[in-house]
Amino acid sequence: MLEVMKNTHAEMPRRAWVRSVIGGGLAWSGVVARQNQPQSPEDSPVRLIVRGERPLNAETPVTAFDKALTPTEHFFVRTHFRPPQVDLRPWSASVEGLVENPLALHPADTSFKDYEHVTLTAVLQCAGNGRAFFEPIVPGVPWRKGAVGNATWTGVRLRDVLTRAGLKPGAAHVHFHTAGAPPHPRTPPFLRSLPLDRATLESTLLATHMNGEPMPDIHGGPLRLIVPGWTGNHWIKWVRRIVVSDVEAPGLFQQSAYRIPRDPAPPGATVPPENLLPVTEMNVKSLIARPGAGDTLTPGPHDIVGAAWSGMVPVARVEIRIDEGPWQVASFDDPTIEPFGWRIWRRSWEATPGAHSLSVRASDAEGRIQPESTAWNKSGYLWNGIDTIHVEVRS
């Protein structure tokens, strides 16, 4: 259920961060560190794995996925182009197109508090998470397991904003223009749209906060679209213009990118556009966080722990397999189910000396189950093959 938190925005002002420039490779982006960072159990030595420094693409080590919520500092970052400057003037986003009353949203302004603020927990996963596991190899950021995380997101419902603006007849799609500018006039902008029925779902938010704190720039603050259950390419960062239209957004990123074959096609096959489907809902998936791949363990009891999630319905069941043994049901840490969040699961294992493989597979509330491997597609989307790791047990 959505947890309604009225006016939480007022209690969470954007903090006055003291700037200090980070040296080295990150200086390019004006990325700054926050001083006097509070010491907490979350201040573990987890370091993101860099897949590209500029624009910044970095994934979370899978060993961090044993927590119900992924700390913001450890959350993966996917950027297509450079992040925009957000410190020049108060942020504003326009609502225009097929609306009766075009309006402007000012997240830092008191007027924004007129909207009911809600907080929900949702998995954010890049459509290309696991791309590196496709064979033959496909181009793109070679994400392995960590372009995913689970966080709380606080903001206003998009449908409340659209209701206030008033939809005109013919409204069918909502376009989201980001302030993340392409580097060159010939580079297509990252323009995406949602069909109106998805845009007006209760769970679709315009968020200002992540894990209860003002959303960091690199994660799309001051204003990011939240589309729980759908892949990260829909979660537009730095929302600047919201345009209601009768048609889908034009351009590469909506019209031809983020497509997979309707039916599995062999690598290299040419699939006609009418047989391609847009990537929208996430598929069911699970990962082993502990033990880590390649770990050496002592004989005796060990917990196997990890995270599992799906798209518009929750995960229902997680099973573990040791070597070639039977699938054994794991338990969930928390019996409550966040509709769009992930669930931490665990199962105790009596480890015996030798080399072992540990596998996990999840199934969701609609009975969909993880396959051994995911049907190949040329851009490497939606990998959800069964996760297997290898460990060594010796005294």
Next chain:
Amino acid sequence: MKMPRFFRAAALLLPLIAAAHARPVVQDPVAVEERAEELAFGERIFDNSCRMCHEPELVLQQRLTPRQWDAEIEKMIGWGAAVAPEEIPWLRAYLTTNFSPSNPHQPSQLDQPMSKPASVVHSVDPRVMGNGDVARGQSLFLEHCGTCHGSSGQGGEPGQNLIAQPVLSQASDFQAVIAQGRHKMPAFDEVLKPEQTEDIRSWLLTLEYQPQ
């Protein structure tokens, strides 16, 4: 960019060189040396052109077939990458030779931990705005920068879009880039005084990116 003499001569033999790429092993010492020189030239094009918009890790972690690399090169040139047609064969040779599926990753190319936190929050800070003369900055920009970066900073051939670039918030970083040059941009330290650079930065800071 001026090609080394060897390459100007070899340009006539491009089809033969392209065919040679298919051979996994080159035994002839002269050919080995020429090939190394050719790949180094391709790497230079990569450094000068591709790194204008992205750092190399993204490419170093790819392992693609020649056909896939051709598609990537074509896509990036379509997106504005400053690669001249005559440079394409060298760039292609560099990419297809070093980053093919048959050439496994070096451990150093994978799983590099990030050394600094990325999760930070900027607040609106009027101190970011420049201290320079905005009008003078615009005319200096048109005179020295507009040819490559477009008359309104929106980007052009071959310069990047400069509107709302995060580097604009960092006066010292911006000064350093202008003074020392970067990638295809020459150093301007003997052309622009620091206060003139600040004028330019101040003008650029007045521009807002309006997605269309």
